[in-house]
Amino acid sequence: MAGKSYDVIVVGAGPGGYVAAIRAAQLGLKVAIVEREHMGGICLNWGCIPTKAMLRSAEVFHLMQRAGDFGLKADNIACDLQAVVDRSRAVAGQLSGGIGHLMKKNKITTVMGAATLPGAGQVSVATDKGTEELSAKHIVLATGARARELPGLEADGDLVWTYKHALMPKRMPKKLLVIGSGAIGIEFASFYNTLGAETTVVEVMDRVLPVEDAEISAFAKKQFVKQGMTIMEKAMVQKLDCGKGKVTAHIETKGKVETQEFDTVISAVGIVGNVEGLGLEELGVKIDRSHVVVDEFCRTGVDGLFAIGDIAGAPWLAHKASHEGVMVAELIAGGHPHPVRPESIAGCTYCHPQVASVGYTEAKAKELGHAVKVGRFPFIGNGKAIALGEPEGMIKTVFDAKTGELLGAHMVGAEVTELIQGYVVGRQLETTEEDLMNTVFPHPTLSEMMHESVLDAYGRVIHM
Structure with missing residues (x-):
């Protein structure tokens, strides 16, 4: 395989890299992907997915302890931490294996090993069988990030x-x-x-x-x-x-x-970008505080070299990385994609209660010079939330007082990580308060609170 050439080489097979590779292959390009550790990257193996599996176990445990609230009996409730971890690892393993299958299905060459970029358009991979030299006109860096360690607070894995x-x-x-x-x-x-x-x-x-x-x-x-x-x-x-x-x-x-x-x-x-040992400085790539400096289309300023996902800076979210991967693949294939706008990317936190948001906070909207109208609706006013036994939560919406543009939406409570997407779609379609008010939300659902929060911003709330 020495000196094999491709249209695109992707370095890193996390949610940014593997999605970039799939989209590029769909567009008819010849693609190779290099990964030094796990297909699926941190997200699938050590991040988003296994943590959600563990948090689900905690949620079920919490509900079991509340069995009496639901007219149920559950005695001698206990947690087997190892079994919780084993389930989490099995979920991660299942998905990581699926990425390998997707690479094969899309005829993407997978090279396992550590990559360096010895020169423009070149990738050298140290594999367990020796060094493989690859070349491509376009290279996409998707090497991700790792945990930041502060002096005096170093991890030892024990305490x-x-x-x-x-x-x-x-x-x-x-x-x-x-x-x-x-x-x-x-x-x-x-x-x-x-x-x-x-x-x-x-x-x-x-x-x-x-x-x-x-x-x-x-x-x-x-x-x-x-x-x-x-x-x-x-x-x-x-x-x-x-x-x-x-x-x-x-x-x-x-x-x-x-x-x-x-x-x-x-x-x-916090996290630091995996920028070391790739040979980026020698290529003339600008690095600022462990992140590669890119423009709105993830171009590094070095011809044919792109950087996506965590290595390219905030927000450090898997779905942002994936979307940038698609955008870059389309750009390479000669398309005209829209740039990814950070303020239109939702953030989700799966603690109990869940937290989710998109767009500007009330303070940020005001700081940017908007006159705002703000609506709020509490979970306690929603029939479905009470029936679920989840009356603690709220939904807050922020609108531009002059234009009715939805500037931001912020939620805390049960299942808000699923609800937020309604407002994300709304922002993508450039919705106004009127569109949202005229939308019929099904009953009984938690989503009705999204409607009520909008109504509240304009003094028309029904159930409060």
């Missing part, structure tokens, strides 16, 4: 965990510290707290889930505290002292440093 350790725990934490309350941190906090760990979350910003709308963050925090979590905001873990079976955390809050002991720490303080 201090990254997300990978947290997905395959050796033991059930009794007293857990989670550093960082973004999606990853809060999902693990939610999982272990539900299964019985005494959980503390430390967030350096002034609120948990700091990228969400302030009202949604406040609502979620109240629920987390109700579930027994300790939430420390505007706080910083300065260092961790690991002893035998325990970690002493030095936490700075309100100008004072206090120490607390934990048996497990999960560090979830």
Whole structure:
């Protein structure tokens, strides 16, 4: 295979890379994909998918404990952590295997190994059988990202965990510290707290889930505290002292440093792009804080070289990576795709209660100069939510007061990660408040709250 040439070589087979490869193959291009570890990347193997499987187990466990609320009896309820992990790994394995099948089906050449880019249009792959040299006019970098490690807070896999350790725990934490309350941190906090760990979350910003709308963050925090979590905001873990079976955390809050002991720490303080060892600087690729600098079409400025997904910067979401992969494949094939707009990409967090949002927060909309109309509707006013036994939640919509444009939507509560897509489609179709008000939502559904929130923004809410 030495020196084999392709139309497109994709480096990295996560949700950005493998989707780019499939779309390019569909468009008639000859494609190779290089992956050094797992087909499906972090998302399928160590991220989105296995965490959702584990969170589903926690959700069922939580419901079993509430059996009496539903007129049911469940005795001697217990959790087998290893069985929960085994199910999660089986789900990930099933999907990862499916990616290999999709590559074959689309006649994409798969090369397993670590890639470097020795020159323009060239990819050298160190495989377990030696080095393979590939060439292509177009190369798509989709190498993803990994957990950021801060000095003094390094993971050892024993007492201090990254997300990978947290997905395959050796033991059930009794007293857990989670550093960082973004999606990853809060999902693990939610999982272990539900299964019985005494959980503390430390967030350096002034609120948990700091990228969400302030009202949604406040609502979620109240629920987390109700579930027994300790939430420390505007706080910083300065260092961790690991002893035998325990970690002493030095936490700075309100100008004072206090120490607390934990048996497990999960560090979830962001990610860094996998940009090293590829030979990018030598090619003239610009890198800013571990991310490749790209334009709106994911072009790096080096002829024929694109970068998509986490390596190309925020938002760090699998669906953003996939969509960029499709866009780049169409561009390479001579099409005229629309650029991916970050403000039209929904974010979903699968803690309990779930959190989902798209577009601008109320504060951001105002900061951008919009006069806004804001609507809210609580789950307690919705028949389906009450029937489900999930009356805690709210939906908030933000409109431009002059044009009626839907600027943003923010939700917290049961199944909101599924509901958000209604507003995503609305924004894509450039909907106005009038379109949404005139849409008939089925009854009884949680989606009716989406209608009511819009009505509330214009003083027409029915069920409040």
